[in-house]
């Protein structure tokens with residue numbers, strides 16, 4: 001599978017079966033992978049939640065689980081190349097993490113994806129992010145459009161940019177009804193070229209069509225060239241051995 005030509009790269013997915021609140025069975029993972037391939041994806045990072053109550057979601061177990069799912073994909077002749085990763089829930093104790101415990105894209109220790117659920121930006125935000133950055137990591141905030149703090153004040157995008165934080169938008173938010181704040185903020189950030197990349201954040205087969213509808217909606221809104229940059233060119237920088 002190493003010689004697979006690069007197409008779209010999914011940068012945020014809960015494709016690994018039975019490891020978090022994402023796909024629950026191997027069959028569901030395979031069905032989602034098929035649907036991704038049909039939508040033009042050739043590569044996907046598996047980014048399970050990194051939560052305190054999921055202690056097995058660490059660098060070694062995720063890497064093993066990705067290799068196992070890759071073997072299943074290969075056996076099923078589904079041309080999708082997987083890489084390990086994780087979605088770190090930013091918490092006060094993130095500032096205590098040692099470098100070897102930080103789950104990064106491709107486990108390459110270059111880029112890290114984190115999420116935060118907050119009505120206001122908490123006091124621990126800056127120390128936690130700066131701790132990750134002190135390890136030489138590029139920090140990427142998952143789906144800011146889903147955060148209440150950002151919905152109330154989209155201007156926080158400037159604050160994130162000043163801190164050197166990149167933003168990853170969720171495709172599903174672009175497929176949400178037009179009146180929702182998730183869609184409005186996502187469309188604003190897309191139009192203002194605020195996003196570094198877009199990811200599916202797929203969790204199951206049922207919601208994947210809506211997420212892929214968001215991909216088509218993004219193309220309608222800003223054009224294929226821009227969406228290619230956000231789902232293909234920029235994500236290439238996350239790949240192991242990538243020459244961006």
Ligand SMILES: [Fe+2]
Nearest residue numbers: 012014087201
């Ligand atoms: Fe996620």
